Amino acid sequence: MKLKGLLVKAFIPTKVRITGTLVAYFVLCRRKAWLFYWGIGLERESELVALGRWLSEEAYPKERHEINIDNQIVMDWVDSYNKVIHEVKRSRSAEQAHRWQVKYYLYYLKRKGLDGFRGMLHYPLLRRTEEVHLNEADIEQIERCIEEIARLVQQSKPPVAERKPLCRHCAYFSFCWV
Numbered sequence: 590m591k592l593k594g595l596l597v598k599a600f601i602p603t604k605v606r607i608t609g610t611l612v613a614y615f616v617l618c619r620r621k622a623w624l625f626y627w628g629i630g631l632e633r634e635s636e637l638v639a640l641g642r643w644l645s646e647e648a649y650p651k652e653r654h655e656i657n658i659d660n661q662i663v664m665d666w667v668d669s670y671n672k673v674i675h676e677v678k679r680s681r682s683a684e685q686a687h688r689w690q691v692k693y694y695l696y697y698l699k700r701k702g703l704d705g706f707r708g709m710l711h712y713p714l715l716r717r718t719e720e721v722h723l724n725e726a727d728i729e730q731i732e733r734c735i736e737e738i739a740r741l742v743q744q745s746k747p748p749v750a751e752r753k754p755l756c757r758h759c760a761y762f763s764f765c766w767v
């Protein structure tokens with residue numbers, strides 16, 4: 590099945606470019622999502638992204654990595670035959686956000702007419718995998734999330750920082766708290 594070259598349908602009612610990473614950050618912290626969207630502190634974020642890419646390629650060297658659709662979603666790799674999209678993560682510290690990132694990929698594919706996919710989250714350092722599915726309630730939640738993200742990133746300032754456990758591991762820690 591060819592994933593590229595499909596017609597882009599205007600199913601995301603916003604000019605905001607909503608990526609899987611942006612959805613994951615929105616789930617974690619709205620301030621983080623705003624800062625990421627506007628490219629603030631991107632250098633540190635880029636290091637983490639590069640580390641994630643390295644882990645994915647090291648752990649699964651036979652796969653063709655970084656499957657980019659419309660510059661909107663970038664999946665670690667796709668098994669088109671079995672209809673599985675794969676995403677590799679370093680740790681489970683943000684597993685809820687990881688799930689929503691993969692659900693967003695499934696949603697995006699579905700809206701392009703690529704139905705019947707499921708997701709697989711891989712944590713190679715922990716030797717764990719988790720299957721991810723998209724249901725009707727998830728679709729409603731993702732569509733609400735898209736609207737909220739569009740509103741959020743059009744605000745002139747980021748939301749005020751609120752201390753939470755994940756702040757200690759966040760790329761924006763010094764920006765928010767030092």
Ligand code: SF4
Nearest residue numbers: 618621756759762765
């Ligand atoms: S350091 Fe905390 S408040 Fe600041 S962006 Fe990260 S998670 Fe959000």
